[in-house]
Amino acid sequence: MWEYSEKVQEHFFNPRNAxxxxxxxxxxxxxxxxxxxxxxxxxxxxxxxxxxVAASFQTFGCGSAIAxxxxxxxxxxxxTLDEALKVSNQDIADYLDGLPPEKMHCSVMGREAxxxxxxxxxxxxxxxxxxxxxxxxxxxxxxxxxxxxxxRANNLSTVxxxxxxxxxxxxxxxxxxGIEEILAKVLAERGESFxxxxxxxxxxxxxxxxxxxxxxxxxxxxxxxxxxxQRDRGDIELVDIDGKTIYVSMKGxxxxxxxxxxxxxxxxxQMMDALGEFVKxxxxxxxxPAGACVTPGA
Amino acid sequence: MNPIYLDNNATTRVDPSVxxxxxxxxxxxxxxxxxxxxxxxxxxxxxxKARQQVQALIGAEHDSEIIFTSCGTESDSTAILSAxxxxxxxxxxxxxxxxxxxxxxxCQHLEKEGYTVHYLKVDGKGRLxxxxxxxxxxxxxxxVSVMWANNETGTLFPVEKMAEMANAKGVMFHTDAVxxxxxxxxxxxxxxxxxxxxxxxxxxxxxxxxxxxxxxxxRFRPLLRGGHQERGxxxxxxxxxxxxxxxxxxxxxxxxxxYENTEVRALRDRLEQGILAQVPNAFxxxxxxxxxxxxxxxxxxxxxxxxxxxxxxxxxxxASSGSxxxxxxxxxxxxxxxxxxxxxxxxxxxxxxxxxxxxAEEIDRVIAAVPPIVAQLRKxxxxxxxxxxxxxxxxxxxxxxx
Ligand SMILES: Cc1ncc(COP(=O)(O)O)c(C=O)c1O
Numbered sequence: 001m002w003e004y005s006e007k008v009q010e011h012f013f014n015p016r017n018a019x020x021x022x023x024x025x026x027x028x029x030x031x032x033x034x035x036x037x038x039x040x041x042x043x044x045x046x047x048x049x050x051x052x053v054a055a056s057f058q059t060f061g062c063g064s065a066i067a068x069x070x071x072x073x074x075x076x077x078x079x080t081l082d083e084a085l086k087v088s089n090q091d092i093a094d095y096l097d098g099l100p101p102e103k104m105h106c107s108v109m110g111r112e113a114x115x116x117x118x119x120x121x122x123x124x125x126x127x128x129x130x131x132x133x134x135x136x137x138x139x140x141x142x143x144x145x146x147x148x149x150x151x152r153a154n155n156l157s158t159v160x161x162x163x164x165x166x167x168x169x170x171x172x173x174x175x176x177x178g179i180e181e182i183l184a185k186v187l188a189e190r191g192e193s194f195x196x197x198x199x200x201x202x203x204x205x206x207x208x209x210x211x212x213x214x215x216x217x218x219x220x221x222x223x224x225x226x227x228x229x230q231r232d233r234g235d236i237e238l239v240d241i242d243g244k245t246i247y248v249s250m251k252g253x254x255x256x257x258x259x260x261x262x263x264x265x266x267x268x269x270q271m272m273d274a275l276g277e278f279v280k281x282x283x284x285x286x287x288x289p290a291g292a293c294v295t296p297g298a
Numbered sequence: 299m300n301p302i303y304l305d306n307n308a309t310t311r312v313d314p315s316v317x318x319x320x321x322x323x324x325x326x327x328x329x330x331x332x333x334x335x336x337x338x339x340x341x342x343x344x345x346x347k348a349r350q351q352v353q354a355l356i357g358a359e360h361d362s363e364i365i366f367t368s369c370g371t372e373s374d375s376t377a378i379l380s381a382x383x384x385x386x387x388x389x390x391x392x393x394x395x396x397x398x399x400x401x402x403x404x405c406q407h408l409e410k411e412g413y414t415v416h417y418l419k420v421d422g423k424g425r426l427x428x429x430x431x432x433x434x435x436x437x438x439x440x441x442v443s444v445m446w447a448n449n450e451t452g453t454l455f456p457v458e459k460m461a462e463m464a465n466a467k468g469v470m471f472h473t474d475a476v477x478x479x480x481x482x483x484x485x486x487x488x489x490x491x492x493x494x495x496x497x498x499x500x501x502x503x504x505x506x507x508x509x510x511x512x513x514x515x516x517r518f519r520p521l522l523r524g525g526h527q528e529r530g531x532x533x534x535x536x537x538x539x540x541x542x543x544x545x546x547x548x549x550x551x552x553x554x555x556x557y558e559n560t561e562v563r564a565l566r567d568r569l570e571q572g573i574l575a576q577v578p579n580a581f582x583x584x585x586x587x588x589x590x591x592x593x594x595x596x597x598x599x600x601x602x603x604x605x606x607x608x609x610x611x612x613x614x615x616x617a618s619s620g621s622x623x624x625x626x627x628x629x630x631x632x633x634x635x636x637x638x639x640x641x642x643x644x645x646x647x648x649x650x651x652x653x654x655x656x657x658a659e660e661i662d663r664v665i666a667a668v669p670p671i672v673a674q675l676r677k678x679x680x681x682x683x684x685x686x687x688x689x690x691x692x693x694x695x696x697x698x699x700x
Contacts, residue, residue: 009608012605012608013609013612015678018677018678019677019678029680029695029696029697029698030697030698031697031698036602036621036630036641036642036644036645037602038680038695038697039680039697040680040695040697057678058678058679058680059678059679059680060600060601060602060642060645060679060680060681061602061605062602062603062604062605062621063604063605063608065602066605066678112698116698126698127698128698
């Protein structure tokens with residue numbers, strides 16, 4: 001069975017605000033065709049202040065779809081519509097102490113229902129611009145459509161490119177076959193053929209690098225991964241190098257979270273590829289208390 | 299409250315007498331069966347006995363037709379890849395749309411390698427069209443692989459007849475009988491089946507042991523080459539403890555065959571009728587008149603299977619579902635979709651699979667537990683009104699789909 005947090009289970013077993021809301025004046029109905037889940041979000045909005053005075057939901061879906069719906073209604077009650085629209089799907093997941101990667105789409109559905117309800121209230125038509133595909137990278141919850149679009153938009157041609165642009169494949173690496181298949185397909189459309197990179201970069205044997213070259217390569221890897229962490233409101237910095245141990249500090253959104261370990265694993269692997277030797281990446285926490293997950297905007 | 303296990307098509311508990319039979323092979327009987335000395339020799343004898351126990355359960359003509367493997371999946375892969383290797387000029391395969399991933403994923407992979415795979419369709423009850431099948435048989439086909447019993451619905455396929463048809467056209471026939479062995483009587487010597495897969499953990503033996511039955515004379519190419527174990531057809535030192543266990547489990551299955559088809563079947567029917575009598579908008583999927591005695595798969599419309607399982611689990615009841623969310627994929631079960639079950643029902647399918655360890659009290663507890671769970675979830679469902687499905691559910695609730 002899925003590893004659901006206590007909070008997810010609690011919201012599933014005792015959903016808040018479930019059932020029809022007769023005096024609703026903002027209704028959003030969205031579904032995810034691939035997963036079959038569907039959600040109707042009903043809001044009662046005070047026309048004067050545009051404040052949400054009541055919210056309720058009806059959901060056809062799995063445990064985390066029901067929990068995400070329940071959480072969403074709790075989160076947005078009392079907010080103005082503009083405030084509510086700032087609630088991201090990540091916020092819904094964070095509120096529930098995280099969702100399994102396969103289930104992140106449940107939080108996306110919640111966010112979309114919210115957009116649809118607000119559009120409905122404002123007399124606009126809401127259109128979904130997000131498409132869902134089969135989950136490829138389980139470490140970072142990234143699906144095939146996202147990878148394919150990114151490969152196309154940026155003319156990517158290697159697995160490493162995909163890791164750098166989307167993070168997919170940067171964790172346990174088990175999905176590289178799936179990523180290669182997507183690359184092969186898109187490259188074929190461009191009239192090129194997929195060439196697997198040389199079994200990771202040509203590396204110097206252990207101990208052959210000069211100290212300067214070694215530090216340079218370590219810094220290079222850090223610089224390479226920073227953009228993708230920053231996109232997730234995080235960051236990484238080099239603190240110290242002591243033989244085979246490299247100390248880094250993780251910052252921002254995800255310091256101490258479960259994703260940190262995965263990210264570190266991925267970065268450590270890249271370090272090893274770049275250096276051609278075994279190294280260990282150790283996070284140090286100077287500023288953030290250990291285990292604290294900083295909620296953005298909180 | 300004792301937990302109730304109704305997920306025996308996923309895996310079964312190891313029979314206590316089977317555990318007892320295998321334990322000495324971790325301790326004093328640790329020898330390598332290939333060794334000449336007495337340590338090895340005794341183990342060799344035990345393997346021989348196990349081979350005969352398996353042979354008896356499936357009615358094979360010779361005990362040398364039994365090849366021990368590491369699991370059902372390995373047996374399936376070995377069978378198909380062997381047929382392709384042995385007949386390189388034949389570039390087509392025939393299988394069905396409702397096979398286990400052990401067959402389907404391999405076939406999809408083979409398509410990428412340039413093979414042509416014909417997937418036989420099923421009707422609303424999960425039945426094959428044998429005319430469609432007959433038309434596909436030709437000397438271009440390397441192998442037909444059709445499951446004996448479906449793991450989700452329990453529906454049985456007429457594999458004996460299909461093997462005859464293949465044989466008449468000179469085409470090899472394999473069946474994934476992982477769910478059937480031990481639950482339905484099988485007599486291979488009077489059939490034209492060339493290869494058959496077994497998995498130990500579905501019949502009260504441990505996980506990680508399987509069998510490929512290979513008819514004497516059928517052309518074969520091993521998957522694993524190496525030592526001369528299994529007469530060179532599956533190299534690798536034998537998993538002796540598990541092989542002994544599988545032998546013992548086959549003997550147990552043989553002596554419980556009648557029980558399985560009377561008592562277990564009666565419990566299954568009681569469960570099914572008990573639930574359907576109380577829950578509206580629910581129906582049995584697959585072919586109720588032609589299925590395994592232990593399996594019942596019920597679609598509960600307008601709710602989702604994982605949510606049902608979570609609530610059942612809270613009451614200590616273990617079952618499984620064909621919903622997308624429990625499979626780790628985004629699609630509801632390919633078996634339900636192949637049968638044309640609508641999404642709103644396919645997502646709400648729950649499979650109850652029994653074993654000889656289940657009791658009437660357990661079944662009654664499940665019958666009492668299910669209706670309130672279904673009602674509770676339907677209260678949350680946008681497709682459900684006060685006392686039943688809303689009118690024109692498809693129009694009344696029409697979400698914008700991503
Ligand atoms: C029909 C069928 N085939 C093959 C398998 C795979 O068997 P194993 O788990 O031993 O590899 C299963 C079990 O999940 C099954 O139900």
